[in-house]
Amino acid sequence: MAVPSTVDPELLRAFVAVVECGGFSQAAGRLLRGQSAVSLQIKRLEECLGVRLLERSSRRVQPTPEGELILGRARRILSLHEELIARAREPELSGVVRLGAPEDFATTRLPRLLSSFVRAHPRVALEVTCELTLDLLARFDAGGLDIALVKREPTFGLEGTRVWREQLVWVTGDKAVVDTGGPLPLVCSPIPCVYRGRATAALDAQGRPWRVVYSCGSLAGSHAAVRAGLGVTVLPKDMVPVDLTILDEAVLGLPLLKDTEIALVSAPTLALTAERLRDFIIRELEHGGPRT
Amino acid sequence: MAVPSTVDPELLRAFVAVVECGGFSQAAGRLLRGQSAVSLQIKRLEECLGVRLLERSSRRVQPTPEGELILGRARRILSLHEELIARAREPELSGVVRLGAPEDFATTRLPRLLSSFVRAHPRVALEVTCELTLDLLARFDAGGLDIALVKREPTFGLEGTRVWREQLVWVTGDKAVVDTGGPLPLVCSPIPCVYRGRATAALDAQGRPWRVVYSCGSLAGSHAAVRAGLGVTVLPKDMVPVDLTILDEAVLGLPLLKDTEIALVSAPTLALTAERLRDFIIRELEHGGPRT
DNA sequence: TTTTCATTATCAATTTCGCCAATCTTGGTC
């Protein structure tokens, strides 16, 4: 017998209804079908899955143990169906969403991520603000952003939903700068920068001296400085430009860096459009992004 | 027009196939249908969702922007369908799975969590080992466990899948013990205990003196000691017995404790039965558990 | 035990609905 690759969701709906109503006849009422139809639907479902789902013993209908396992999955499928329909039939979104993100994320991941959303909703305008994480959080707290993607540190910002995780690596344009004997020359963003703190803390813990040779608010500016051999910097592994070199900590005696995490925070009350964007970002990243 | 609450997944399958094959006719081949059937299926789907999904312009079929959004959800629904069928038709599981968990988790969450699994698979035997996290990890590394649920610290054990997160609180049976003026009397498990480390580190950071008045490997033993007013201990918020009191850090000047996290680690090669149990645990906790 | 009641299973008739095959329409190409 050929096993189909999909199950008629109406059968799943019937199954859930029977369990929740505690009987075929009551479920039939809820499903606006005859009792016999429900009986046959359950039979078809059981045949299709090759498992007995319901224990029809004395006076009470209960799911079998296997049935209970299936039940959870069935509910999940049904809710996704409903969501699919609801979203598809939803009136066209419009309005402005104020989104904040660190510059590196905004320039590497965000464009591709948001492209299908903005194309699907041409009347929605995104206002993207690029700043350092701590500045983003300040702006967000002041009500200046609907959604913010921020770098998460163990010491703050534990609220929000984690949407991204990535390995942090040491990077340079000229390996020679690591071995000068003097303090390690660092290129990074100005003070509230999370990576800057991450790097200096790791170096301090190791007792290795360092100095900031170049501090620039622009990511492209930092890249250029590193490329010119001014010093080393810290970047998420997948955001390293091709012409820069990832340094092997073990070989050069540099401290290991903890992974970076990006979390999404959103205002407690959110317009429908912003809410949809938030759901979209979380959803897309949880699929396309790296596994936790 | 009545909006159904489910979509025929065959229509979704057709939609995905058309997008992936780049045409109706090619998709028809893959779906083992005629071209006209595919055409009608897409038409039905578009009518049902009230959205145009495909741009049939010159020579090439492409999803519309709305179509792209739907596409992701459709793929997800289809994969859940396949998973449902695969699991339902899977031969009966059997064998032994060696599972390790901290005692508190094993006594509070685990039984309810595992009950439907073991009832659905009567020929599976679970061998549950309760130990302190570090001992569990040692046993796991030695190959003595298939799956381990362990408390996760920022300083170690960052691998694995996080399956639980919970607020950690100070607990006592007699509020008087906090204000004795002397060092804070602690009740906890022996040395490798994660909570013990968490508590003493937090107190040290605050500069508050402490001493361990009672150290017991059994959770019930610790509870009894606390209940008897021997001292305070640290517990996940939802695992506090009803007859013990949660202390308000702010009022009593106790340090705030970071949340506790439980992660699941599993052996690189796992028998089918263990693999299914692992998936089940992750799946159930991600639903029933607290939101991250 | 027998009766009764409530429930699910089964059956035949009917209707609905999707598929096929052939044909029409469209838009790009030579």
Place this chain on the structure above:
DNA sequence: GACCAAGATTGGCGAAATTGATAATGAAAA
């Protein structure tokens, strides 16, 4: 302007689900 490739349409067929009625089942009441 004819040709070609690909999707849209249409009418008839056939499979499958629903219905409504009836049979079987099993528990409680008489």
